[in-house]
Amino acid sequence: MTGDPLGIALQAAFGADLILLSAADRAPYERDWRGRTAGRALAVALPRTVADVQALVRWCGAHAVAIVPQGGNTGLCGGSVPHPAAPHAQLILSLKRLTAVREVDVENDTLTVEAGTTLHAVQQLANAHQRLFPLSLASEGSCCIGGNLATNAGGVQVLRYGNARALALGLEVVLPDGSVWNGLRGLRKDNTGYDLKQVFIGAEGTLGIITAATLRLFPLPQQQQVAWVGLPSVAAALVLFHLLRARCGEQISSFELIGRLPLELALRHLPGTRDPLPDVHPWQVLVQVDQLSPDDLTGHLAALAGAAGFTQAVIAQTAAQSASLWALREHLSEAQRLEGPSLKHDISLPISRIPDFIEQAETALLRQHAGTRLVCFGHLGDGNLHFNLFPADPDGMATTATLDAEHAALTRWVHDLVAAHEGSFSAEHGIGQFKVAELARYRDPVELTLMRALKTAWDPRNLMNPGKLFALPEQ
Ligand SMILES: Cc1cc2nc3c(=O)[nH]c(=O)nc-3n(C[C@H](O)[C@H](O)[C@H](O)COP(=O)(O)OP(=O)(O)OC[C@H]3O[C@@H](n4cnc5c(N)ncnc54)[C@H](O)[C@@H]3O)c2cc1C
Structure with a gap:
């Protein structure tokens, strides 16, 4: 048996089927999709049931172990892997085995699936019932519905159907104390106090673990x-x-x-x-x-x-x-990955500002950084651009991570220009660990105070995905 004593104790409590300890078994879960960061996990947990998730959360609480929820690990901001500097041991809790279909209610145009169901499987399931589940991303074969909701994913049909936030009617969540909130309602109207599901959607695993969701379905387009x-x-x-x-x-x-x-x-x-x-x-x-x-x-x-x-x-x-x-x-x-490392920006702007923004950015960039290659594409109808820069002289830098570090000022320049145009520095990829400083810089201080208050109230020990959305406390 490998691992430190805490990991060994965890495996002893839950069994080798649920807990992966060896470095080789952990490795694919510890590194993010783009290879920009990796963080050491105490272990990887692969629960099969919601009860397993609850028991794991309680065990982590009792042993002061932080939890990093993970779906398909396709997130682009380093949210799904351990933070390299987190003070606690971190358990990666993969939802991959929670794939049950709880209910298909064709008459209500809803289906309820567990969080580890891949987006592609959800689309197929809807299709099998002559319905459309419209969320669609290039990563849909690997990403999971829990991850889509935790990141409020967007994709290519937001213009007509909205993002993940608009597609969920209900959630089931395991809270930081191990209790379960069952909010799996299939209602389109429900004015009964705070809409709690919207707090968990887009929270990137910092408030709880989404274990199931009730999703809206639509008629399949005939043409x-x-x-x-x-x-x-x-x-x-x-x-x-x-x-x-x-x-x-x-x-x-x-x-x-x-x-x-x-x-x-x-x-x-x-x-x-x-x-x-x-x-x-x-x-x-x-x-x-x-x-x-x-x-x-x-x-x-x-x-x-x-x-x-x-x-x-x-x-x-x-x-x-x-x-x-x-x-x-x-x-x-x-294609960009094959071309080499680039500085990526996932920005949104009022649609009316997009032509001016692109022209202004391109002119200034080419003046200040001659030879920079601008790769710009995106969901124009949503005001969302992927505004990526291939520097003219990458100084022989081999990785995206080094490029990001060396050219942080350029990214800051792009994000400041976005802010000047009343846009957002993160349209659909979230904050994770890579955009924590940006959140602190561009969000209104009152908004940040409210967000921190929520985090502290619901996860007072900061055991849910520490170092994501908010900076780690000074040590
Ligand atoms: C090729 C490619 C194309 C992409 N295209 C798009 C696109 O068009 N639009 C878009 O929005 N995104 C896109 N993405 C980003 C990514 O696919 C999405 O963010 C996706 O929603 C992440 O899902 P996941 O299951 O992989 O989540 P993960 O990467 O595993 O996790 C993402 C975040 O959610 C948290 N999390 C995961 N599961 C849960 C859960 N059950 N409960 C609580 N928290 C959880 C994690 O802790 C992490 O913070 C793309 C990625 C790739 C690689």
Whole structure:
């Protein structure tokens, strides 16, 4: 048996099936998705039931061990792995084995699943009942519904259906004292005091462990059209967005902006991909519209081409063509990874400010840091941009972590500009351990005081995911 005495005691209490102790077994859980950080865990717990989760939380409380909840470990802010400087021993509590389907209520358009169910499995389950669960992310094969809720995930259909926060009707949560809050209600109207589920959603595991959720389902779109449009500018993309929305309203489920450079990275690194349009365009948008025929979408785009200033667009004629347009969009992150480390910013802005922001940022960046390559893409319809910088001279830096440290001032500059445009430094990826200083810098002091008061009241010993959202106490 390996591990320190506390780990050995934990394994003795719960058994080797539930508790992984060896360094080799722990390693994949201890490192974050992008390889930016890793933290030593006392052990990894793999509970099978909510009762197991409760017993583990109580054991940790009794032994002053902190808990790091983990779903698919695809989070991009280091929230799901132990903080390297946390004062307590930390147990990674993986929800992966909690995958039961508790209820499918087709008439109520809801389903209730346990937290370790992957997003893809939730989508499939809804589909099997001729319903749509619209949350959709490139990581959906690995991320889990508990993690999606804990991070209030966004993705590519927020424009029509909202983010994870809008898709949950009820939650079940194991609290820091080991008790269970059963809030698994499938109600669309319930004005009975504070809406507690919304406090846990987006809390990144700092207030409790989500063990199950009741989720909203929607009718499956009978038709769904996908178009790819080449545009001269971001301003033109915004004109197209507003004009198309005036015609199609809420039927637009995605309106994704893609700069030339991210598209080129995808074409360079991903075998079998090709530019959907014959000519080179500085910007492109991928538009998805529900409940519309291909002819109707063709008609709308033809009518709007002059006003939005575009000359080339392609409308997918088959499901395979839609899938290949989406594949280009979905694989932008992977293409960047293959290109090398970059400084990533997940920002949101009032949609009206986006053209000015991009122009201002690009001009200043290129003036101050000649050669910087700007990879800009994102969910334009949600005001959410992924604004990533590949420095001209990365000084031979091999990892994203070193790049982040060396170029912290550049990130600060980008976030200050976002704040000046009344935007947010974290649109959908959360805070984790990487953006703790940003939260303290940009959030209103009164808001921060309220958040800390909540944390202290619900988790007075700071055993739930310490060092995430808030800085660790000075030692
Ligand atoms: C290729 C790729 C594409 C992505 N695209 C998007 C995107 O479009 N939109 C988007 O929003 N995100 C995106 N992400 C980020 C990530 O997939 C999401 O944040 C996802 O919701 C995380 O789910 P997870 O199960 O992997 O959570 P984890 O990474 O395991 O955990 C994330 C946070 O939630 C906490 N947590 C996990 N499970 C629970 C639980 N049951 N109870 C309480 N706390 C918990 C963890 O402690 C941690 O703080 C992407 C990531 C990748 C790798």
